[in-house]
Amino acid sequence: MTTEKVTKVVIVGGGTAGWMAAASLARLIGQHLDISLIESDEIGTVGVGEATIPTMMTLHQLLKINEQEFLTAVQGTFKLGISFENWKNIGESYIHSFGLTGQDCWAGGFQHFWLKGKERGISEDFGHYSAELMAAKAGKFAVLPNNGLSYAYHMDASLYAKFLRKIAEAAGAQRVEGKIVKVNTDNNSGNIESVVLDSGRVIAGDLFIDCSGFRGLLINETLQTSFDDWSQWLPCDSAIAVQTASVSEPIPYTRSIAREAGWQWRIPLQSRVGNGLVFRESLGLRRKYGCC
Numbered sequence: 350m351t352t353e354k355v356t357k358v359v360i361v362g363g364g365t366a367g368w369m370a371a372a373s374l375a376r377l378i379g380q381h382l383d384i385s386l387i388e389s390d391e392i393g394t395v396g397v398g399e400a401t402i403p404t405m406m407t408l409h410q411l412l413k414i415n416e417q418e419f420l421t422a423v424q425g426t427f428k429l430g431i432s433f434e435n436w437k438n439i440g441e442s443y444i445h446s447f448g449l450t451g452q453d454c455w456a457g458g459f460q461h462f463w464l465k466g467k468e469r470g471i472s473e474d475f476g477h478y479s480a481e482l483m484a485a486k487a488g489k490f491a492v493l494p495n496n497g498l499s500y501a502y503h504m505d506a507s508l509y510a511k512f513l514r515k516i517a518e519a520a521g522a523q524r525v526e527g528k529i530v531k532v533n534t535d536n537n538s539g540n541i542e543s544v545v546l547d548s549g550r551v552i553a554g555d556l557f558i559d560c561s562g563f564r565g566l567l568i569n570e571t572l573q574t575s576f577d578d579w580s581q582w583l584p585c586d587s588a589i590a591v592q593t594a595s596v597s598e599p600i601p602y603t604r605s606i607a608r609e610a611g612w613q614w615r616i617p618l619q620s621r622v623g624n625g626l627v628f629r630e631s632l633g634l635r636r637k638y639g640c641c
């Protein structure tokens with residue numbers, strides 16, 4: 350552990366993770382830092398990542414992002430939860446909504462009142478007391494005063510990275526175009542000291558943040574702190590993503606539909622729907638459907 354002051358921050362990668370890190374650091378403590386973000390147009394970004402969770406609102410409040418400007422920039426829509434369809438039995442579904450169900454009071458949690466109501470035959474289903482669930486089921490949404498609803502967004506992840514880039518650069522972060530071909534580490538500590546671009550340019554830093562995507566250029570390939578293998582619990586290891594034009598008003602939730610091999614997502618944006626199928630490569634689905 351070092352106690353040296355951090356002044357030069359190097360962010361590796363310009364996808365959503367990289368620009369979120371750059372925008373946050375630059376806008377909140379940028380005056381104390383020299384922030385560079387390195388990305389390579391040749392490598393590009395993964396581009397998926399359209400459905401979010403409510404903590405995104407916390408980040409936006411912190412960064413003072415205007416919701417209307419954000420939604421316009423990213424073709425965004427509102428998300429009240431996720432509809433899980435066919436997971437237990439074909440034809441059955443339930444919506445996992447955000448927010449709280451019912452109202453606690455000083456005398457006890459809502460569930461006690463609900464159970465007592467059940468005994469007396471006056472309670473509705475538990476979900477009936479969630480505003481988010483009832484709105485999602487009705488296909489409705491409204492921005493209520495005092496954060497009356499808990500919600501998240503559907504968005505175009507590539508547009509979101511561009512939106513954040515503007516914020517980060519306006520607050521002083523600098524984008525560097527180039528492909529990192531080498532990472533230099535200190536012989537004694539093993540800490541990363543600098544990265545070398547294909548142009549030969551060397552960029553040194555006090556703090557490196559790895560946002561290079563699945564590869565994990567710094568944390569995985571250089572520092573060998575690789576991902577934990579969870580494949581025994583999560584058998585699906587591949588995905589195909591396809592976009593289609595919107596043919597109706599966007600629904601205010603994400604759909605997750607169990608299929609014969611894996612599961613499908615459907616994410617409504619303003620002008621398109623993001624679709625994808627998550628599956629296990631070894632089942633040979635790509636060959637079966639002749640894709641990729």
Ligand SMILES: Cc1cc2nc3c(=O)[nH]c(=O)nc-3n(C[C@H](O)[C@H](O)[C@H](O)COP(=O)(O)OP(=O)(O)OC[C@H]3O[C@@H](n4cnc5c(N)ncnc54)[C@H](O)[C@@H]3O)c2cc1C
Nearest residue numbers: 362363364365366389394395397398399400529561562588
């Ligand atoms: C099928 C699928 C569906 C997903 N759906 C969702 C979802 O609905 N919601 C959600 O929140 N997340 C989702 N995710 C996860 C989400 O997409 C990713 O976590 C996120 O987009 C990754 O962004 P990133 O910025 O970490 O990486 P990337 O977008 O991969 O960006 C990597 C960056 O690193 C740069 N880079 C890499 N190597 C080098 C190098 N050598 N030199 C220079 N630059 C380099 C690239 O140029 C790029 O800018 C999904 C992921 C997948 C695969």
